Amino acid sequence: MYQLFRIIQRDTINLFTNPMWAVFSLLFPFLLVATLGFLTEGLYSSQFTSYDYYGVTLMLFSVMYTATFSANSFMEEKIKNANLRIVYSPIQDWFIPFSKIIAAFIFTTFFYTVSAVICHLLFQIRFGSENSLEIWLLCVGMNFVFSCIGVLMCCIFKSEGVANQIISNLTVALAVLSGFLFPVASFGAAFVKISKWLPTTKVLQTIFEMIYDQNMLNFLPVLSMLFVIAILILGVSLFLFNGEEYV
Template structure:
């Protein structure tokens, strides 16, 4: 495990020393919360402010983008070339993709949390108070799942560009269908029915139930679902990853 930890430290550092990724991780959820919260201020009633709504939904939307970070850290040329030495060293091949997943999860988890802290201080976003641990664990579980999905897309398409194109479409579609930009109920019953298929919708509904109803009945079922999906994705990654494609 010493060799794996060495690779993981290097992968995490590669993410942290990229200033654009750090800025994007912090600025993306905060700025979207600020802009959308300002544009829709007063439309969500007195119980839930627009900043409360978008503070949560933009954090979820950012978690979907963890796939883009993991894809970039997996196949970006700047990082890919030094990792060629790892491929030809006497270590299990799965060290490479799994390390990228965990590094991305740690990176995004830390900086998304920082961004949310800034949003809380700036706009008093309600993240649940004493329910915060439930909210955060579910968001982190979604973040980890999409960190896995980003690497899986690279294993399937063998290209950072193709993987990012697919991830962009998937992220935008899930964000729209799950009501992350506006309540999906405004689009009618058909769209609501379609939206209910999305696991992101279930996570969003559960988080608002945590925050406003103190109802945590869906916490463990959803945590188990996201964990099972992550595990299945990792199994596929280990099966599909081929060192020769990486070269």
């Protein structure tokens, strides 16, 4: 386990010392919230502002892009070359994908949390008061799911480019169907029915219930659902990973 810890430590440091990724993960959610919150400010009330809506939905939308970070950190060519020594050393092959998932998860959790705090302070976004920790845990749970998805796409398609194309399309489709960009009811009843079955929609609904209704009934079921989904995706990723194909 010491070897695994050292690999995770090195992968995490590599992410934190990449200035482009650090700036992107910090500014991407902030700029999304600031722009759409400002453009739609007149469409919402003073009790429920555009920043309240997009502060939650666009933070979740940004969380889905964690899959891109984990995919890039897993299959970028210069990183693959650096892992040659690990693949051919007497340790478990699954250390590599598992380490990339954990490193991407730690990296994005840190910067998205900082970005959410900045948005809260600048735009007075309501992220809950007494239940803010539970809301953060749901976001973290969803972050872990998409950290696993990025590596899974790489294990399936064996290509960073193809994996990122699939991830981008999947992210946008889920964001639209889950109401992250605008209310899904505008698409009609059929899309509303589809939306209700999506895990991302359940996370969004639970967060809004916790903020505005102080309803905690769905917190543990939804958090457990995210945990189960993440473990299943992680298990499939580790099963599919082949060290020789990776290099």
